[in-house]
Amino acid sequence: MHYYDKKYPYFNYPFCETDGSAWLMYSIPVIELVNIYKSYYHRKPNSFFDCGAAIGELVRQADNLGLDAHGIDVKKYPLAMHLFKKYEKYFDSQRIQIKNILDCEPIKSDIAYCNGTLTYMNEQNLPLVLNKFKKVGILIAIHNNTAHYPKLPRPDN
Numbered sequence: 001m002h003y004y005d006k007k008y009p010y011f012n013y014p015f016c017e018t019d020g021s022a023w024l025m026y027s028i029p030v031i032e033l034v035n036i037y038k039s040y041y042h043r044k045p046n047s048f049f050d051c052g053a054a055i056g057e058l059v060r061q062a063d064n065l066g067l068d069a070h071g072i073d074v075k076k077y078p079l080a081m082h083l084f085k086k087y088e089k090y091f092d093s094q095r096i097q098i099k100n101i102l103d104c105e106p107i108k109s110d111i112a113y114c115n116g117t118l119t120y121m122n123e124q125n126l127p128l129v130l131n132k133f134k135k136v137g138i139l140i141a142i143h144n145n146t147a148h149y150p151k152l153p154r155p156d157n
């Protein structure tokens with residue numbers, strides 16, 4: 001068993017880097033984030049924002065749960081986009097935008113999720129980024145990791 005499978009047992013999914021190398025992304029299913037929100041507010045959330053959405057898996061899950069789902073990522077993953085057609089609609093519709101969180105207006109969303117994104121911030125930028133989330137219902141930020149995947153993921157179409 002990979003070390004990260006023990007450390008992040010919640011779920012993982014394959015994706016491709018811009019250089020074509022294959023990786024596993026370790027994350028938390030949106031349904032679990034929804035449950036955290038519910039435990040605070042005793043009602044269902046309506047909206048979800050993924051700060052560092054990568055190929056869009058979390059936005060897709062949130063959309064499938066009926067949430068108004070959006071995200072941004074500073075980086076575009078072109079090969080992954082080519083392989084995984086199910087994510088394309090989120091980029092085509094601009095629900096996921098290629099953008100730096102530092103360039104965003106304050107985020108308005110019931111749930112905001114940062115998986116590893118804050119790890120990229122230096123001490124100067126961290127307070128600026130946290131300020132972007134003052135208007136969200138709940139900010140869930142974790143430090144996560146990726147692991148090399150033994151082979152390229154298969155196309156889903």
Ligand SMILES: C[S@@+](CC[C@H](N)C(=O)[O-])C[C@H]1O[C@@H](n2cnc3c(N)ncnc32)[C@H](O)[C@@H]1O
Nearest residue numbers: 027052053054073074075100101115116117120
């Ligand atoms: C670990 S991935 C998280 C992927 C996805 N949210 C998930 O949980 O499966 C973190 C992402 O944050 C993005 N990122 C890093 N700095 C960023 C910034 N300043 N603005 C937006 N996205 C950023 C990276 O490009 C990377 O795709």
